[in-house]
Amino acid sequence: MTYVVKPKFHHPELPKNKLGYTHRDYEGKISTLCAGCGHDSITASIIEACFELSIEPHRVAKISGIGCSSKTPDYFLGNSHGFNSVHGRMPSVLTGANLANRDLIYLGVSGDGDSASIGLGQFAHAMRRGVNMVYIVENNGVYGLTKGQFSATADRGSKSKRGVTNTDSAIDMVGIALQLGASFVARSFSGDKKQLVPIVKAAIEHRGAAFIDVISPCVAFNNHAGSTKSFDYVREHNEAVNFLDFMTGRAPIHVDYAPGTVEMVEQHDGTTLALRKLNAEYDVHDRLAAMNFIAHHASQGQIVTGLLYVEQDASDLHGHLNTVDAPLNALGEKELCPGSAALDKINASLR
Amino acid sequence: MPIQSVNDFVVRFANVNGSGSASANELFARAVLRMGVPVAPRNIFPSNIQGLPTWYEVRISQAGYLGARGGTDLMVAMNPQTWDKDVAGIEPGGYLLYDSTKPMPKSKFRDDITVIGVPLTAICNREYSDPRQRQLFKNIIYVGALSALLDMDVGEIEKLIAEQYKGKEKLFDANKHALHLGRDWVMMNMEHPIGLRLQRANAVGDRIFIEGNSAAALGAVYGGATVCAWYPITPSSSLAEAFTRHCNRLRVDAANKQNKFAIVQAEDELASIGIVIGASWNGARAFTATSGPGISLMQEFLGLAYFAEIPAVVFDVQRAGPSTGMPTRTQQTDIISCAYASHGDTKHVLLFPEDPAETFDFGAIAFDLADRLQTPVFVMMDLDIGMNHRLCRPLNWDDSRKYDRGKVMAAVALEAGKDFGRYLDVDGDGIPYRTYPGTHPTKGSFFTRGTSRDRYARYTEEGPAYADNMQRLLRKFETAKDLVPRPIQANAEKPTKYGVIYFGSTSPAMDEAIEMLEASGQYLDRLRVRAFPFHSSVTSFIAEHDFIFVIEQNRDAQLRSLIVNECGIDPVRLVPILHYDGTPITARFIARAIGEHLDALKITPLRKVVS
Numbered sequence: 001m002t003y004v005v006k007p008k009f010h011h012p013e014l015p016k017n018k019l020g021y022t023h024r025d026y027e028g029k030i031s032t033l034c035a036g037c038g039h040d041s042i043t044a045s046i047i048e049a050c051f052e053l054s055i056e057p058h059r060v061a062k063i064s065g066i067g068c069s070s071k072t073p074d075y076f077l078g079n080s081h082g083f084n085s086v087h088g089r090m091p092s093v094l095t096g097a098n099l100a101n102r103d104l105i106y107l108g109v110s111g112d113g114d115s116a117s118i119g120l121g122q123f124a125h126a127m128r129r130g131v132n133m134v135y136i137v138e139n140n141g142v143y144g145l146t147k148g149q150f151s152a153t154a155d156r157g158s159k160s161k162r163g164v165t166n167t168d169s170a171i172d173m174v175g176i177a178l179q180l181g182a183s184f185v186a187r188s189f190s191g192d193k194k195q196l197v198p199i200v201k202a203a204i205e206h207r208g209a210a211f212i213d214v215i216s217p218c219v220a221f222n223n224h225a226g227s228t229k230s231f232d233y234v235r236e237h238n239e240a241v242n243f244l245d246f247m248t249g250r251a252p253i254h255v256d257y258a259p260g261t262v263e264m265v266e267q268h269d270g271t272t273l274a275l276r277k278l279n280a281e282y283d284v285h286d287r288l289a290a291m292n293f294i295a296h297h298a299s300q301g302q303i304v305t306g307l308l309y310v311e312q313d314a315s316d317l318h319g320h321l322n323t324v325d326a327p328l329n330a331l332g333e334k335e336l337c338p339g340s341a342a343l344d345k346i347n348a349s350l351r
Numbered sequence: 352m353p354i355q356s357v358n359d360f361v362v363r364f365a366n367v368n369g370s371g372s373a374s375a376n377e378l379f380a381r382a383v384l385r386m387g388v389p390v391a392p393r394n395i396f397p398s399n400i401q402g403l404p405t406w407y408e409v410r411i412s413q414a415g416y417l418g419a420r421g422g423t424d425l426m427v428a429m430n431p432q433t434w435d436k437d438v439a440g441i442e443p444g445g446y447l448l449y450d451s452t453k454p455m456p457k458s459k460f461r462d463d464i465t466v467i468g469v470p471l472t473a474i475c476n477r478e479y480s481d482p483r484q485r486q487l488f489k490n491i492i493y494v495g496a497l498s499a500l501l502d503m504d505v506g507e508i509e510k511l512i513a514e515q516y517k518g519k520e521k522l523f524d525a526n527k528h529a530l531h532l533g534r535d536w537v538m539m540n541m542e543h544p545i546g547l548r549l550q551r552a553n554a555v556g557d558r559i560f561i562e563g564n565s566a567a568a569l570g571a572v573y574g575g576a577t578v579c580a581w582y583p584i585t586p587s588s589s590l591a592e593a594f595t596r597h598c599n600r601l602r603v604d605a606a607n608k609q610n611k612f613a614i615v616q617a618e619d620e621l622a623s624i625g626i627v628i629g630a631s632w633n634g635a636r637a638f639t640a641t642s643g644p645g646i647s648l649m650q651e652f653l654g655l656a657y658f659a660e661i662p663a664v665v666f667d668v669q670r671a672g673p674s675t676g677m678p679t680r681t682q683q684t685d686i687i688s689c690a691y692a693s694h695g696d697t698k699h700v701l702l703f704p705e706d707p708a709e710t711f712d713f714g715a716i717a718f719d720l721a722d723r724l725q726t727p728v729f730v731m732m733d734l735d736i737g738m739n740h741r742l743c744r745p746l747n748w749d750d751s752r753k754y755d756r757g758k759v760m761a762a763v764a765l766e767a768g769k770d771f772g773r774y775l776d777v778d779g780d781g782i783p784y785r786t787y788p789g790t791h792p793t794k795g796s797f798f799t800r801g802t803s804r805d806r807y808a809r810y811t812e813e814g815p816a817y818a819d820n821m822q823r824l825l826r827k828f829e830t831a832k833d834l835v836p837r838p839i840q841a842n843a844e845k846p847t848k849y850g851v852i853y854f855g856s857t858s859p860a861m862d863e864a865i866e867m868l869e870a871s872g873q874y875l876d877r878l879r880v881r882a883f884p885f886h887s888s889v890t891s892f893i894a895e896h897d898f899i900f901v902i903e904q905n906r907d908a909q910l911r912s913l914i915v916n917e918c919g920i921d922p923v924r925l926v927p928i929l930h931y932d933g934t935p936i937t938a939r940f941i942a943r944a945i946g947e948h949l950d951a952l953k954i955t956p957l958r959k960v961v962s
Contacts, residue, residue: 059789061789079796080788082799083629083632083799084802085625085628085629085801091622096625096628096633097629097630099637100631100633101633103789122621317615321614323612329634329787331611333754335611336577338572343748346569347559350561351558
């Protein structure tokens with residue numbers, strides 16, 4: 001489909017959001033990924049989330065590394081600035097961008113090769129620092145663009161399309177994110193838009209490092225029997241612990257679920273999430289318990305999905321650095337240059 | 352015959368690293384300066400925190416020579432590990448000050464020097480019981496001894512101690528006491544002053560005494576840098592630390608105590624430059640400070656910044672490579688790796704400051720150039736400039752100066768329907784317009800990428816579109832030639848066929864070498880290159896002379912290669928003069944090397960002799 005120019009017309013009665021925008025206003029260029037690619041479903045979920053939150057597209061900066069997943073920012077939010085940077089280095093570029101202008105929404109898109117192999121270090125340090133961002137890993141356990149090599153998230157014992165068995169143990173990025181201090185951690189499945197869209201919305205509204213690991217099967221190289229990242233395998237082994245029914249902004253909300261089944265999670269910036277618990281044992285505010293729960297289920301071959309951890313009073317890098325409220329890129333000579341009188345004093349102190 | 356000299360000699364302190372000698376030695380240097388006599392101190396230190404040998408060399412020169420001289424007139428030998436080498440390094444007729452508490456065999460000395468034994472340890476042990484005090488005050492005691500031996504104004508030393516311990520009376524008294532212990536011992540027990548003496552002069556003027564790293568950091572503050580990302584590496588760490596210090600003093604909002612800066616100590620140099628590029632892409636002024644190994648690590652990102660046209664400022668405080676090399680020794684050795692940093696065809700802007708004052712200037716200009724040219728700009732310092740205090744002109748700032756943010760298209764222009772092509776050369780100077788993220792709801796957004804694209808930033812692998820872009824980048828580099836600081840030319844008093852090209856920290860040694868050469872009747876025109884790409888005057892300077900000496904502090908004549916390559920010069924005409932043992936280049940070295948070449952050139956050709 002990539003040779004087709006994307007048509008601009010749309011149905012006159014397409015639903016509009018608060019800004020008067022339709023879905024089409026949140027789309028980007030036509031995807032050049034393979035037909036049926038899980039990544040395109042994630043793209044659709046991001047578009048849906050931004051539409052539903054009535055985000056102004058140009059207030060979003062989309063930053064990625066290199067790989068199939070990193071191409072996707074070209075396929076959504078066409079009116080946003082995008083930056084397809086260097087393999088494995090999205091987190092540092094995004095950190096810098098975030099420091100320059102704290103007022104934009106930062107969407108970091110990466111893959112398992114990009115973030116678990118070459119970029120594991122940068123991923124880890126962005127989580128540690130609490131950069132206010134949504135960090136989405138489109139995780140297919142395989143290098144797609146270079147045709148099917150294992151990535152570091154491929155499970156030990158899983159088979160490649162060529163029949164090779166992976167002997168290295170897998171990196172669980174959710175576990176690492178939890179350990180390193182991410183204040184919002186979720187896992188979802190590209191094939192489950194109903195679960196993924198509210199998670200993306202919640203992550204956007206979260207202030208701090210929000211990490212989402214999205215299992216996203218590679219239809220070309222990792223969707224066969226023996227793979228643990230195929231559509232069939234993930235569907236069979238998915239253990240959803242909760243479900244975000246809806247996301248709200250700062251307006252009061254009313255819930256008509258039976259008491260005890262829905263937990264209202266208030267975030268630091270005043271937003272609230274309504275969380276429907278599917279597993280009564282699971283506590284989204286207990287980092288250690290979450291790590292334990294996930295590891296335990298992983299050992300039984302189950303993939304835990306849902307909102308796995310959220311820190312209610314999270315802080316971010318700007319808070320740690322005590323930066324001014326105004327974006328740093330909006331400051332000029334007046335705010336930044338101490339002037340000649342101050343320099344004269346400095347000179348005098350150096351004699 | 353003992354050397355007799357007033358206000359013109361070299362004192363070298365040999366110490367053990369971590370013994371607290373640095374502040375005492377600096378106190379000595381500052382005291383000389385306060386007497387109105389120029390000094391050029393240099394730290395020669397190991398890559399070590401405690402235990403290995405370290406030296407502090409103070410060149411005292413009323414004539415104002417600030418380059419390293421070479422040789423030692425007075426050795427303050429406080430390190431038994433290096434005793435033999437230190438004693439051997441003293442000039443004939445020179446002096447040796449040592450701790451005479453323990454008797455030394457005569458074979459450990461030389462007959463042609465004056466030996467001055469002061470029982471420092473004995474004085475210390477008599478006075479102090481705490482081992483740490485014994486150690487620290489021993490340093491102050493030898494400064495006191497020197498004050499008597501060199502006939503210094505002890506009042507100036509006391510004033511400096513008072514400034515240092517302002518509000519800490521007890522510490523002031525203790526230090527002053529230790530100073531006089533040494534001074535009094537010399538006055539009572541030996542002939543003083545010696546043949547080397549200090550006399551009050553008026554040769555310092557309004558100059559300031561500052562380390563290049565601190566001046567560069569101030570340049571970044573004045574130049575409007577708001578984001579700094581760095582990874583610790585000698586000799587550049589103190590630049591980022593100085594930026595932090597300056598910002599805490601100069602950039603905190605007085606009303607709400609919030610910071611108008613963001614400093615991140617990153618996990619490595621890749622992340623440092625990534626943060627700089629991300630911040631610059633988003634319209635903030637950002638920089639990193641690093642050294643050679645960091646430059647190597649940043650290569651991939653630097654290519655992205657060149658190709659995607661994102662401003663970035665990199666302070667490279669060079670040290671001796673390759674690999675870990677000699678991390679605490681100076682060299683000018685990253686010229687090629689910065690000029691052509693990254694894979695593919697790249698060229699980068701380099702600035703070559705000569706001293707801290709120019710480092711301040713270039714440190715600020717670098718941000719204007721990076722924004723104007725939308726490309727990385729390297730400020731090429733070295734350890735000699737960065738980590739030593741240097742006497743230089745006061746830092747200067749014109750309050751009417753405005754930051755040049757380059758070609759940034761704002762919402763108004765987009766709204767008015769102005770054609771925006773991120774890589775469209777609208778003005779013919781090779782520099783396109785850019786937009787900051789978040790500028791306009793529907794216009795001016797684009798996708799930044801390291802892959803090839805057309806003039807409107809659309810992905811393409813079409814050969815002509817790629818070549819068109821690469822050609823425009825060359826045009827942009829051509830534009831840079833007239834924007835970067837121009838070379839400074841100084842002609843000899845007499846017409847000459849010979850010229851010399853030099854840059855960076857070689858400056859003070861070069862100035863002195865020229866005087867030495869002229870004194871022996873050898874004249875040279877000189878050109879101090881201050882930036883790459885080279886201004887056309889570099890080519891014309893070379894054209895005007897038969898032979899040009901190119902003075903560098905590296906093995907492979909990197910600047911010469913760059914000139915040959917970029918200006919299309921016959922390499923035969925550029926004679927390399929290379930100093931690369933990790934010590935700062937000296938006037939003696941330059942004058943001797945050039946002198947020998949000139950003598951060789953003067954030999955009458957055989958043809959003429961025969962005819």
